Amino acid sequence: xxxxxxxxxxxxxSILRRAGIEPDVIVSGVDEDQVVAATPSxxxxxxxxxxxxxxASGHRDRLVLGCDSVLEFDGQILGKPHDPETARQRWRExxxxxxxxxxxxxxxxxDDVVLRAxxxxxxxxxxxxxxxxxxxxxxxxxxxxxxxxxxxxxxxFVTRVEGDHHNVIGLSLPLLREMVQELGIxxxxxxxxxxxxxxx
Numbered sequence: 391x392x393x394x395x396x397x398x399x400x401x402x403x404s405i406l407r408r409a410g411i412e413p414d415v416i417v418s419g420v421d422e423d424q425v426v427a428a429t430p431s432x433x434x435x436x437x438x439x440x441x442x443x444x445x446a447s448g449h450r451d452r453l454v455l456g457c458d459s460v461l462e463f464d465g466q467i468l469g470k471p472h473d474p475e476t477a478r479q480r481w482r483e484x485x486x487x488x489x490x491x492x493x494x495x496x497x498x499x500x501d502d503v504v505l506r507a508x509x510x511x512x513x514x515x516x517x518x519x520x521x522x523x524x525x526x527x528x529x530x531x532x533x534x535x536x537x538x539x540x541x542x543x544x545x546x547f548v549t550r551v552e553g554d555h556h557n558v559i560g561l562s563l564p565l566l567r568e569m570v571q572e573l574g575i576x577x578x579x580x581x582x583x584x585x586x587x588x589x590x
Contacts, residue, residue, distance in 0.1 A: 494506075495562065
């Protein structure tokens with residue numbers, strides 16, 4: 391059973407590969423900035439659905455996964471900051487505080503669809519202005535939800551997480567396994583261990 395990942399995220403691809411799954415990657419082209427929703431979980435789920443549907447329309451016989459993440463912080467929904475000043479401002483607000491990272495997951499095969507969202511609470515270190523400036527200068531926080539990563543340069547700035555850490559990276563493996571089962575697929579059937587380098 392070959393999986394299509396409807397996402398350009400290298401982090402999501404890495405999660406799947408390390409779990410023994412070598413997906414085909416097809417980027418959806420969905421304009422994330424045009425989508426609105428009432429809640430962070432709802433927005434993440436709707437973006438995941440749109441990405442999945444955009445790719446699945448041309449691959450109805452395949453299993454297609456769409457995902458998207460947003461950070462809920464202080465009553466705001468935060469996606470990718472895109473520019474350095476926005477990233478700096480977010481980090482000044484987030485340091486020493488906590489937020490909830492929501493990731494929507496949409497899995498489709500033909501007309502069968504499963505849509506779920508996972509939430510993980512993330513606690514941020516009290517980083518200095520100098521550390522924030524240096525981090526933003528790397529470019530890493532500009533293109534990730536919430537302006538941080540835990541699997542990259544920003545990992546030292548996250549003190550702990552409550553929940554599935556994979557979800558913070560961009561894809562909850564335990565949740566995805568449950569979704570796969572709902573579609574009547576056995577999780578190990580997705581493994582491609584022979585054509586896959588376990589070291590990434």
